[in-house]
Amino acid sequence: MRTIRSLVQGLLCLIVVSLAAPAALAAPDDDGRALLEALDTDSYAAKGEAVTAIADSGHPQSRVWLEALLDGKLQRQEDGGRFVVVLANRGRHWPVRDALTDEDLGEMSRRDLDRIGINNALRGQLQNTLALLDLRAPAVSARREAARDLLGEVSPSMVEPLNGLVENEADDEVRRLLTQAIAIQRLERGDLEAVEALSGSLNTSVRSALSAAARSDDAALAEAATDALAGIEQKQKLNDGIQTLYFGLSLGSVLVLAAIGLAITFGVMGVINMAHGELIMLGAYTTWGMQQLLPGQPGLALLLSIPAGFLVAALAGIVIERSVIQFLKGRPLETLLATFGVSLILQQLVRTLISPLNRTVVSPEWMSGSLMINEGLSLTLNRLLVLGFALLVFAGLMLVMRRTRLGLEVRAVTQNRAMARSMGIRATRVDILTFALGSGVAGLAGVALSQLTNVGPNLGQNYIIDSFMVVVFGGVGNLWGTLVAGLSLGVINQVLEPWAGAVLAKILVLVFIILFIQKRPRGLFPQKGRAAEG
Template sequence: KVEQGVSKLIASKNESADMALEALLNGDLYRHKKQKQLVVLESKSSEGMQVVYLNEPSKSELITKKRAIKRVPVNNNLRREIRAYLAAKNLQHSNVEKRQAAVESLLSGADETALEIVHEQRQVEKNADILFLLDSVIALDSLESENTSIKLKAIETLSESLQPQVRNRLQKVVEKGEAPFSAAAEKALAKIQDKAEFYGWMETIFFGLSLGSVLVLAAIGLAITFGVMGCINMAHGELIMIGAYTTYVIQLLMPDSIGASIIVAIPAAFVVSGLVGIAIERGVIQFLKGRPLETLLATFGISLVLQQAVRSIFSPLNRSVETPEWMSGSIDINPIFSLTLNRLYIIIFCLAVFALLFFILKKTVLGLQVRAVSQNREMARAMGVRSEWVDALTFGLGSGIAGVAGVALSQLTNVGPNLGQSYIIDSFMVVVFGGVGNLWGTLVAGMSLGVANKLLEPVSGAVLAKILVLVFIILFIQKKPRGLFPQKGRAAEA
C-alpha cells in the first residue's frame, strides 16, 4: 500500500504530495490511529510530539501518547525512488541552492527520467557551478558506456571534481582493472588527490590565521603596556578571562537576543577589563616602576586573586557562551574546503581592532603621548607630558583590549577561571618575537606563530609543536634580541 501511495503521489505532481514524500523520506510521516489521517512530525520535546495534519497544514496537535500515532514504513527502494523524483523536480527550480542540492543528490545515481531532465537543464543552466555538477552527473552515467572514447572523456571530466561520490566511482573503475580505463582513472584520482592536499594546506593556514588572530588580540594589549611602562604583567591573562566572563554575564542578561548580546559584550568587556587594569596600575604597579622583577611577582599575585575571585563568584566550573546564529555555520568553497564563520569573524575582528588601535596611537593626542613616553620618558616629562596619566590610560587601554580578546575566545572555547593561563605565555612569546611595543611586530609575530603551530601540529603533535616554536623563538632572540621590529628612540636603543 505504501508503494502504491508513493507511485500515486509522484504521478500527481502536487505540492502537498511533495510535502508527504519529503516527510516519508525523512521518517516524519505518521498515521493518526484515532483520526485515521496522515500527520507530519513538526517537533519533539519532553512534553510530547507536535504534529501537523497533512490535509490541513494549519491544524496541529500535541501528541502525548506514543501509541496514538504510528510511523509509515519506508524501505531503501522507496527512498531511492522518492529521492530521485524530488531531485529531478528540483533540477528546474528557480532557487540556485535548491538546484545545486538536487544535482548533488543525483551524483549517487540517476534514473533515465532524471537524466533526461539533466540533459535539458544542461542546455539552459547559467550558473557555472551547477553546470559543472550537471556535467559530472552525465559523466558518471557515461562510465557505463560501451564507447571507449566517451568513457575516457567522462573520466577526464570527472578528474576536475572533488565530490566524494566521484572519487568512489573512479576507485571502482581502477579496481576493475580494464585497460585503458583503469590507468586513466588512476591518473584522475592522482589529480584529485593533489587538489585535496592543496586545499588541506589552505585549511591548515586558515586555522593558523584564526589562532594567530587570537594570539594577536591577546598580546597586543600586553605589547603596549610592556613597551610603554616596561612592566611584566602576569595578570594579563586574567584580564582576558574577565572579558570572557563579561560576555557570559551579558548573555545571561539578554537571553532572548544572543545575536545582539555579543555586540553589546565587546564595549562592555573593554570597559570592565579596562577599569580593572587601571585599578591594578594605580593600586600596585605605579609604586614598582623600574623594578620589572617586582612587578612580575606582584602581578602574579594579582592573577591568583582574580582567579579566586572568579571561582567565588561564578564557581570553578566552566561556563559555555552560546554562539549567535550569524556566527554559526560555514562558507563552503568546495566539497572538501570550507571556512567556519566563527573563525572567519575572529580574523576580521582582530584586523578591525588592530586598525582602530593603530589609528589611536598614530592620530590622537593620547597616541602621541604614549609614543613619546615609550621612546624617552624623561624627555616627554620635560616637555610637559603627564607620564603618570599616560601610564594609567595606557594600562587601561591594553587591559581593555585584553577584555575584547576574551570576547573572541568565548566563541572558541569554554569560559573558566584558568582561561587566561592558556594564553599568557603565548602572549609574551608574540611580544618578544615581534618587538616590544611595536604593533606591526605583534601582528606579524602573532599570525606567524599561529600558522607555524598549525603547520607543525599534524607532523609533531600539539605539545611538541609548541616546544619547537619556543625553541625557534629562543634561537631567533639570540640573533635579534630586540625582535622583528625593534622599537626606535634613544631610551629604547640604550
C-alpha cells in the same frame, strides 16, 4: 491613559483580524483535491501519471504528498473521505493532518484509513521525482544541496530529465554538480568521456567512482581514471595546505589578540603585566555575563560584550595601575612579581564568586557554520570572524597610536618622560590611559576567545606565556612586529602539529623562540640606535 490602552487594544484586534482573513477567505482547494483523487486508483500506470502531474503542478503541498506516498503514509478516509498524512503509524490511533490544508486533525483509528499503495517501479519513480523536485526549488542553496545529494545516486532513468534540467539551470554551481552527477552515472557504465567531466572534483562520491573506474578491466578507462585521481590528490594537498594555513592564521589571530594589549603595556610603557591573561579572562566572563542578562539573544549579547568587555577590562586595568603599578615605576622585575600576585587574586576571585568550573558561552547563529570554498575545503565562520576581528582591533590600535593625541603623548612619554612632562603632558594621565587601553584590548581578546574556547578561571593562564613570546619575538615596542610574530607563530605551530603532535609542536615553538632570542635579542623588528641601548 485609558484612551491609549483602548487604542492599543483596537490596533491589536485589527492586526489579528487582518492576519486571519486570507486563510478564512481562501477558496476550497479544488485543484489539489483533483490531483490527489487521481492517485486513488488501482492502476499503477495511472498512479505513475498522477505522480508526474503532482510533481509538475507546483502545488505547495506536493512535496509532502509525494514523501508521504513513498513512506506509505498518504492515506484516505474510508469511502472517499479526506486525504490525510499520517504522522506516526504506531498503535491503533494515529495522529494525522489533512493532506490538502495541512490542518491538524487529531487522531484517527487505523481501521478508518485506507493506504494508497505503491509498487517498486512507482517507488523508483517517486525517488527520482522527489530529487528532481528539489532541483526545481526556487532557493539556490536548496538546489545546490539537492544536486550535491544526487552525486553517486543517479539512476539510469533520471539521466534524461537531469539533462533537461542542466540546460535550464541558471546557477553555475548547480549545473556543475548536476553534470558531475550525470558523469558518475556514465562512468559507471564505462563511458571514457565522463572521466574528463569529473577530474578536479574533491567530492568523495566522485573519488570513489573514479577509484572504481581505475580498477576496471577497460585499460584506457582505468588509465584515465588514475590520472584524474592523481590530479585530484594534488588538489587535495593544496587544499590541506590552505586548511593548515587557515588554522595557523586563526591560531595566530588569537595570539595577536592576546598579545597586542601586552605589546602596548609591555612595549610602550615597559610594564610587565602578568595579570594580562586574567584581563583576557575578565573579557570572556563579561561575554558570559552578558548572555546571562540577555537570555535567548546570544548575538546581541555578543555584540554588546565588545564594548562591555573592553570597559570591564580597562577598569580593572586602571585599578591595577593605580593600586600597584604606579608604585613600581622603573622596577620591571618587581612589577612582574606584583602583577603576578594580582593575577592569582583575580583567578581565585572568579573561582569563589562564579565557579571553579568552566562556563559555556553560546555562539550566535551567524557565527556558527562554515564558508564553503570548495568541496574539500570549508572555513569555519567563527574562526574567520575572529581573524577579521583581530585585524580590525589591530588597525584600530594603529590608528590610536599614530593619529590621535593620546598616541602622540604616549610616544612622547615613552621616549623621554621628563621632556614630555616639561612640555605639559601629564605623564600620569598618559600612563593610566595607556594601561587602560592595553587592558581593554585584553578584554576584547577575551570576548573573541569566548567564541573559540571554554571560559574558565584558567583561561588567562593558558595565554600569558604565549602572549609574552609573541611580543618578545616580534620586538618590544613594535605593534607590526606583534602582528607578524603572532600570525607566523600560529602558522608555524599548525605546520608542525601534523607530524609532531600538538604538545610537541608547542614545545618546539617555545624552544625555537628561546633560540631565536639568543640570535636576535631584540626580536624581529628591533629598535636600533643609541636610544635602544637603554
